[in-house]
Amino acid sequence: AQTVTQSQPEMSVQEAETVTLSCTYDTSESDYYLFWYKQPPSRQMILVIRQEAYKQQNATENRFSVNFQKAAKSFSLKISDSQLGDAAMYFCAYRDLFGNEKLTFGTGTRLTIIP
Amino acid sequence: DTAVSQTPKYLVTQMGNDKSIKCEQNLGHDTMYWYKQDSKKFLKIMFSYNNKELIINETVPNRFSPKSPDKAHLNLHINSLELGDSAVYFCASSQDRVNYGYTFGSGTRLTVV
Numbered sequence: 001a002q003t004v005t006q007s008q009p010e011m012s013v014q015e016a017e018t019v020t021l022s023c024t025y026d027t028s029e030s031d032y033y034l035f036w037y038k039q040p041p042s043r044q045m046i047l048v049i050r051q052e053a054y055k056q057q058n059a060t061e062n063r064f065s066v067n068f069q070k071a072a073k074s075f076s077l078k079i080s081d082s083q084l085g086d087a088a089m090y091f092c093a094y095r096d097l098f099g100n101e102k103l104t105f106g107t108g109t110r111l112t113i114i115p
Numbered sequence: 116d117t118a119v120s121q122t123p124k125y126l127v128t129q130m131g132n133d134k135s136i137k138c139e140q141n142l143g144h145d146t147m148y149w150y151k152q153d154s155k156k157f158l159k160i161m162f163s164y165n166n167k168e169l170i171i172n173e174t175v176p177n178r179f180s181p182k183s184p185d186k187a188h189l190n191l192h193i194n195s196l197e198l199g200d201s202a203v204y205f206c207a208s209s210q211d212r213v214n215y216g217y218t219f220g221s222g223t224r225l226t227v228v
Contacts, residue, residue: 035216039156043203045219089156093216101146101209102171103217105158 002027004094006106013082014114020067021077021109023092029053031097034068034075039108040088048090051075053097079111087113118142121206121220128196129228136191136223138206145210146170147189148217149181152203164189196227 003026013019025034036048051059051068058066063080079086092106119140128134140147148171149161163171164183178194193200203224207217 033216037216043222043224045205045207045217045222047216047218050216091158095216102160102163103148103150103158103207104160108156 002029002032002094002096002104004092004104004106006092006109008109009107010110010112012112012114013079015082015084017082018078018080019082019111021079021090021092021111023075023077023106025073025075025092025094025106027073027094027096029096033095033097034066035093035095035103036064036066036075036077037091037093037105038086038088039091040085045091049077082113084113084115087111118218119206119208119220121204121223123223124221125224125226127226127228130196130198132196133192133194134196134225135193136204136206136225138189138191138220140187140206140208140218142208142210142218144208144218145186146208147183147186148207148209149189149191150205150207152205152222154202158205162189162191193225196225198227201225201227 005024032053034051038046049061065078067076089108091108093103146165148163162181167183180192183189203222205222206220209217
């Protein structure tokens with residue numbers, strides 16, 4: 001079964017600085033999808049960024065980018081120019097390319113922004 | 116125009132009661148899901164339906180029963196509620212074979228007293 005590990009329960013960063021959240025996963029598949037979701041105090045789950053495993057190029061969305069290392073099964077999220085609104089729980093998630101489309105989540109990292 | 120809407124947002128009930136949570140999506144997605152988020156914020160899938168057909172049924176007590184009257188609706192009925200059922204329940208939907216991730220509802224916080 002696929003597993004997703006986030007080894008940093010909590011992280012903090014100074015406003016306007018850069019922070020990287022770690023995620024590793026385990027799978028025997030060669031093609032799959034990876035995601036980062038943000039959950040602010042409002043508890044809404046918001047898709048931040050996604051990556052297809054068959055694409056070598058790292059995904060970017062404005063201030064958010066990933067470092068996808070397929071061989072190492074690592075998928076870290078970099079947030080540049082951190083803003084107060086970035087404070088939230090961040091979840092890494094995995095999904096098979098085919099099959100039942102289930103999302104498997106990591107345990108989350110709580111990100112605090114220091115003004 | 117809420118894409119995935121859940122009702123109610125908050126539900127407080129006594130042990131032993133039966134309750135339902137409703138979910139509707141207006142995105143035309145093929146698959147809908149129920150996830151449970153526990154007190155430690157861990158998210159785990161409970162069920163998924165694809166075009167009204169049950170696809171995923173994880174290890175969930177049979178007190179939990181999903182019902183999908185049509186592709187746009189997936190309701191969750193819980194019988195004989197227990198203290199351990201207290202959690203946030205998320206409904207979500209996705210389009211088959213398209214990597215747009217899930218669209219989540221805003222969650223229902225269930226508190227059993």
